[in-house]
Amino acid sequence: MSIFSKIISGEIPAYKVAETNEFLAFLDINPLAEGHVLVIPKKEVDYIFDLDDETYMGLQMFAKIVAKGIKNAIPCKKVGVAVIGLEVPHAHIHLIPMNKVDDLNFSRPKLNPTKEELAATAQKIIGALREVTH
DSSP states (O other): OOHHHHHHHTSSOOOEEEEOSSEEEEEOSSOSSTTOEEEEESSOOSSGGGSOHHHHHHHHHHHHHHHHHHHHHSOOSEEEEEOOOSSSSSOOEEEEEESSGGGGOTTSOOOOOOHHHHHHHHHHHHHHHHHHHO
């Protein structure tokens, strides 16, 4: 069972920003930038391109909605998208607020926000998502 499946089941806590029956979005606890969110299918599949077409398309649409919330909550030029998939054997999309290309450089040192900072960021994104989806 992947760490993401443990987050889905509630075994491991996470700063969730959006959830449906099929998908979950939560903050990366070691982000490249404030508002760095991971978007995952609840179905545990290692490689994103092994997802069935319906799940893959649904994940992309869910990520699009979450990205709009991030963009409205966190000052940035755009929300960058990255799929790496080497660190956790569970398909996921990174959504990262960015102002320059280097903001998506995963070899950069990660931020180390406090629990309070993560909770505040999650609330900003949740609030922005309410505006985007209503």
